[in-house]
Amino acid sequence: MEKIRVLxxxxxxxxxxxxxxxxxxxxxxxxxxxxxxxLKGATLFAxxxxxxxxxxxxxxxxxxxxxxxxxxxxxxxLKLPLNEDRIKGQNVVxxxxxVDTGNTLKYLRExxxxxxxxxxxxxxxxxxxxxxxxxxxxxxxxxxxxxxxxIGYGLDYDEKYRNLPYIGVVEKD
Ligand code: IMP
Numbered sequence: 001m002e003k004i005r006v007l008x009x010x011x012x013x014x015x016x017x018x019x020x021x022x023x024x025x026x027x028x029x030x031x032x033x034x035x036x037x038x039l040k041g042a043t044l045f046a047x048x049x050x051x052x053x054x055x056x057x058x059x060x061x062x063x064x065x066x067x068x069x070x071x072x073x074x075x076x077x078l079k080l081p082l083n084e085d086r087i088k089g090q091n092v093v094x095x096x097x098x099v100d101t102g103n104t105l106k107y108l109r110e111x112x113x114x115x116x117x118x119x120x121x122x123x124x125x126x127x128x129x130x131x132x133x134x135x136x137x138x139x140x141x142x143x144x145x146x147x148x149x150x151i152g153y154g155l156d157y158d159e160k161y162r163n164l165p166y167i168g169v170v171e172k173d
Contacts, residue, residue: 004161004168007150008143013125013167014048016142020123021052023140024093027121032056033091036112038104039063039080040162041097044154045125045142049095060086062111066104074133076107088116096124097154099141102134109136126150126167 008016024033035057037046050057063080066073094108105122112120121139129144151157152164161168 003171004151004164005171006166006168007145007148008153008167010165013045013142013153017045017049017052020140020142021049021054024123025053025055028055028091030055031091032058033093034058034060034087036060036062036082036087036092036094036108038094038096038108041154041156042095042125044162045097046095049123058086062108064104064107074101074103076104078107078111082112082115084115087112089118091119092117092121094120094122096122096138098126098128098150099124099136099138100128100131102132102136105138106134106136125153 033055035046035050037043037059039061060082061080062082064076064078066076092112094112096105099105109120109122123140124138125142127138127141127144128147130147148169150167150169151161152166152168154162156162
C-alpha cells in the first residue's frame, strides 16, 4: 500500500493563495487581466486563486503536455491552443501548477507573446528550482520545493490523485 506524506495542507495553500492574489491585484488594479489556466494540473489552484482575486479577471484555457508518467520528455506539445483574439493586447497571467525543467513555462511564455499579449507574467503554485535545465523564472511562485515528485490538488501521477485537497508525496514502502 502506498502512503502519502502531506507537503502543503489546505490551510497552507489557502494562505499562500491569499498572498498571491493580493500581489497580482497590486500589479493590475482595476485593469482587466486574462488568467490563462494550463490544463489539467493548474485547475484547482487557479479556481481557488481566482476566487480570492478582487479585480477584473477573465479566463482562458490552454493545454500542453511534456510529461509521461513521472518524467519530462522535454518536448512540449500544444494540445489545446488559445484563441488569438482573446489574447491580443491583453494583460496575461499564465497559471501553472509546477515548474520543473522550465521547458513548458518557456514554451507558454513565448506562445502567449507570439499572440500579441500586452504583458505576460506567470504564476506557479510550485517551483522545483533545482531541476531547471532552461533559463527561466516564473514571475510569482507559491512555494519552492525540493526535487520530489508531488501529487494532489490538480497534480497527477498517470491521471491519479488530482482530487486530493492537499499537495503530497507518494511514499513507497
Ligand atoms: P517542465 O516542462 O519540465 O517544467 O514540466 C512542467 C510540467 O510537468 C508541469 O506542468 C506538470 O504537468 C509536470 N510535472 C512536473 N513535475 C511534476 C510533479 O512533481 N508532479 C506532477 N507533475 C509534474
